[in-house]
Amino acid sequence: MSLDINRKKVTKNAYRVTKRRNMTAIRVRVPGGHLDAEHLKTVAEIAQKFGDGNVHITIRQGFEIPNIPFEKMNEVNAALKPLLETLQCANGVVIENLDNGYPGAGMRNISACIGNRVCPFGNVDTSALAAKLEGQLFPNDFHVKIAVTGCPNDCIKAHMQDFGIIAICEPQFDYDSCIGCEACANTCRRKVTGAITMRNGKAVRDVRRCIGCGECVLACPTSAWTRNQTKFFRLVIMGRTGKKNPRLAVPFLNWVTEDVVMKVIKNTIPYIDKHILRCLAKEHIGYIVDRTGYDTFRREVLDGIELNSEAKVAKTLQWPGYDTVNDANMKSYNQRKV
Amino acid sequence: MQSFDFNYQQFAEVFARLGKKFRLFGPKRVPGRGRFSDTDLITYADLQNPEDLETAEKSYLSPKSIVFPPDETTFYFTADQFTEPELSDNRETIVFLRPCDINGIERLDRIFLENGKVKDPYYQRRREKLHFFMIECRESFENCFCVAMNANRTDNFATAIRFAPEKVSVMIQNESFLEAFAEVGKKSDFVPEFVKKDSKAVNLPDVEDMPADIFSDSLWDEYDSRCIACGRCNTSCVTCSCFSTVDIFYPDSRNCGERRRVWDGCHLDGFTDMAGGHSFRKDKGDRMRFKTFHKIYDFRKRFSEDMCVGCGRCDDVCPEYISFSSCINKLSDRLSGGKKDEE
Numbered sequence: 295m296s297l298d299i300n301r302k303k304v305t306k307n308a309y310r311v312t313k314r315r316n317m318t319a320i321r322v323r324v325p326g327g328h329l330d331a332e333h334l335k336t337v338a339e340i341a342q343k344f345g346d347g348n349v350h351i352t353i354r355q356g357f358e359i360p361n362i363p364f365e366k367m368n369e370v371n372a373a374l375k376p377l378l379e380t381l382q383c384a385n386g387v388v389i390e391n392l393d394n395g396y397p398g399a400g401m402r403n404i405s406a407c408i409g410n411r412v413c414p415f416g417n418v419d420t421s422a423l424a425a426k427l428e429g430q431l432f433p434n435d436f437h438v439k440i441a442v443t444g445c446p447n448d449c450i451k452a453h454m455q456d457f458g459i460i461a462i463c464e465p466q467f468d469y470d471s472c473i474g475c476e477a478c479a480n481t482c483r484r485k486v487t488g489a490i491t492m493r494n495g496k497a498v499r500d501v502r503r504c505i506g507c508g509e510c511v512l513a514c515p516t517s518a519w520t521r522n523q524t525k526f527f528r529l530v531i532m533g534r535t536g537k538k539n540p541r542l543a544v545p546f547l548n549w550v551t552e553d554v555v556m557k558v559i560k561n562t563i564p565y566i567d568k569h570i571l572r573c574l575a576k577e578h579i580g581y582i583v584d585r586t587g588y589d590t591f592r593r594e595v596l597d598g599i600e601l602n603s604e605a606k607v608a609k610t611l612q613w614p615g616y617d618t619v620n621d622a623n624m625k626s627y628n629q630r631k632v
Numbered sequence: 633m634q635s636f637d638f639n640y641q642q643f644a645e646v647f648a649r650l651g652k653k654f655r656l657f658g659p660k661r662v663p664g665r666g667r668f669s670d671t672d673l674i675t676y677a678d679l680q681n682p683e684d685l686e687t688a689e690k691s692y693l694s695p696k697s698i699v700f701p702p703d704e705t706t707f708y709f710t711a712d713q714f715t716e717p718e719l720s721d722n723r724e725t726i727v728f729l730r731p732c733d734i735n736g737i738e739r740l741d742r743i744f745l746e747n748g749k750v751k752d753p754y755y756q757r758r759r760e761k762l763h764f765f766m767i768e769c770r771e772s773f774e775n776c777f778c779v780a781m782n783a784n785r786t787d788n789f790a791t792a793i794r795f796a797p798e799k800v801s802v803m804i805q806n807e808s809f810l811e812a813f814a815e816v817g818k819k820s821d822f823v824p825e826f827v828k829k830d831s832k833a834v835n836l837p838d839v840e841d842m843p844a845d846i847f848s849d850s851l852w853d854e855y856d857s858r859c860i861a862c863g864r865c866n867t868s869c870v871t872c873s874c875f876s877t878v879d880i881f882y883p884d885s886r887n888c889g890e891r892r893r894v895w896d897g898c899h900l901d902g903f904t905d906m907a908g909g910h911s912f913r914k915d916k917g918d919r920m921r922f923k924t925f926h927k928i929y930d931f932r933k934r935f936s937e938d939m940c941v942g943c944g945r946c947d948d949v950c951p952e953y954i955s956f957s958s959c960i961n962k963l964s965d966r967l968s969g970g971k972k973d974e975e
């Protein structure tokens with residue numbers, strides 16, 4: 295019997311057409327890349343029962359289970375139910391029928407570095423924030439990549455995302471506790487931006503140089519530097535890989551609160567809806583921003599949002615990247631005239 | 633000596649009453665201000681409410697700041713005059729602290745008040761105001777070795793307090809505090825207990841038998857590469873009393889400024905810097921040796937008791953997991969002809 299399936303529906307259900315005829319692969323979403331080890335058993339069972347026993351760990355921290363016959367999709371969807379319940383519904387995602395698998399696949403898995411659950415540098419619980427974003431944004435058919443990283447080290451590569459959320463902290467200074475040991479100034483100079491200088495035996499932070507990494511807080515032996523209890527973020531946007539113009543994301547907002555980050559990302563959905571080219575299969579948000587221009591993007595996604603008083607917004611955006619069509623620079627090395 | 637029991641509401645009443653007359657100082661949990669994000673800092677600070685008092689966990693920093701602040705102005709100077717500042721808070725002060733820390737402040741007394749002919753006036757004027765309210769310790773915390781250091785017990789307190797889940801028991805030694813407690817509490821026969829056993833056995837070396845070559849023993853070498861000279865073991869230590877004297881000049885003035893004394897410590901870079909650029913304990917192993925001998929050898933020779941009180945904070949805070957108590961044990965092993973470690 296020949297297979298007759300609606301490819302678009304299948305894709306939306308997080309399955310894909312693969313190289314092998316009649317075989318598909320399911321992508322399991324793990325928001326924040328953090329899960330109860332118990333769920334690994336479910337993933338393993340699906341792979342062993344319906345696939346070929348293999349699992350691929352994706353760059354976005356999900357699992358791709360390959361070599362599943364298309365006709366097993368219903369059974370696989372039923373088996374996915376416990377994952378949907380805990381990784382999606384428990385985070386606030388509304389799914390009408392839990393037996394039907396994933397209700398969308400455009401918005402990619404929201405990934406996160408390990409963050410402050412483990413990492414000493416982490417300024418926030420990144421996985422918790424990723425899970426919160428999942429609750430607010432999923433399901434969604436637009437192709438948007440989001441990642442949360444706990445500090446400017448950016449281990450999750452937020453700079454390769456459409457929205458890279460970088461958690462930062464505002465170090466606050468207790469003058470009386472500072473003993474002038476210079477540990478903070480040295481670490482900031484050696485590892486970061488040299489934002490701290492010493493004046494009359496006390497540390498002085500240049501707020502314009504400070505990137506909010508928190509290294510000074512870690513270094514201080516008297517807790518003279520501690521973190522402001524309001525958590526701040528830098529939002530870098532429209533980084534990408536791809537065939538045309540790979541580039542790093544650049545800062546759009548700095549020193550904004552979590553509330554602002556959530557609202558801005560939510561506001562992006564109607565922006566995409568308004569401007570996306572429907573003739574393309576799934577126009578990627580970065581190219582939409584290229585087309586509308588930064589000003590339009592900024593106006594529409596900041597619409598109705600009250601920014602916190604510390605917030606800074608980029609005047610212009612210039613992405614460091616390159617056009618893949620660049621044959622003028624690429625020459626055969628052996629025939630090069632020296 | 634009389635004892636009383638209180639429920640937490642009654643204790644809060646006493647606390648409020650004492651707060652009218654005294655400055656209250658004790659271990660306090662400051663949410664979110666720990667070294668890592670979303671962790672709390674437990675430090676010593678002024679207390680406004682009884683809830684401010686952290687009774688369950690050991691503090692990261694010690695109570696020494698009440699007598700020996702991290703940075704204290706000793707005088708202000710202009711071209712040819714100087715003025716000593718008054719204390720900004722002149723109230724008598726109640727300090728809530730554990731037995732090791734009471735012993736620790738007594739060690740500071742040796743250094744600041746009994747070491748030579750001159751009593752340190754800046755220390756003394758703060759010290760005279762203190763009344764110790766001892767927080768009872770019956771079980772040692774992680775890394776504590778106060779029993780080995782003979783600092784688990786004390787009778788130097790105005791009151792001793794047990795914070796149990798449902799009630800607070802107080803024994804009053806200093807009669808001047810009797811009234812505040814007696815009016816609210818119910819008489820009891822509470823007597824404070826003390827820690828009897830350390831969680832980790834620490835063996836002290838015999839100070840009378842300290843061969844000179846132990847100073848250059850390879851025992852200290854591992855610390856050359858392990859210690860990062862962050863200074864936390866000094867800043868958190870209740871008995872570290874070293875400071876540097878610094879003169880600061882106000883901007884736009886050549887001859888107005890102030891002299892301050894600021895915590896310093898033997899593990900910190902610059903501690904042994906001298907005019908001309910000489911520095912005599914560059915290697916971290918030398919610093920570890922210096923600290924160890926000061927804590928458990930030199931001080932004993934002078935004052936017949938060890939400087940270290942075994943509070944274990946130096947172990948608690950070291951980011952490189954250097955254990956001072958283990959170092960003492962290594963030294964003792966080495967002296968008793970025992971283990972030579974492989975390194």
Ligand code: SF4
Pocket residue numbers: 407408409410413414415416417443444445446447448449450
């Ligand atoms: S980005 Fe920062 S918080 Fe996240 S894992 Fe890397 S160092 Fe840790």
Ligand code: SF4
Pocket residue numbers: 463465481482486487488489490499503504505506507508509510511
């Ligand atoms: S937060 Fe980072 S950049 Fe800012 S002062 Fe501290 S170490 Fe320097």
Ligand code: SF4
Pocket residue numbers: 471472473474475476477478479496497513514515516517518519
């Ligand atoms: S690390 Fe802390 S104590 Fe040392 S200079 Fe910086 S703020 Fe002052």
Ligand code: SF4
Pocket residue numbers: 736865868869870871872927939940941942943944945946947956
């Ligand atoms: S040396 Fe360590 S254990 Fe001893 S008093 Fe100081 S901090 Fe406490």
Ligand code: SF4
Pocket residue numbers: 858859860861862863864865866899900946949950951952953954
């Ligand atoms: S706390 Fe540890 S690393 Fe820091 S100075 Fe002391 S021994 Fe060295």
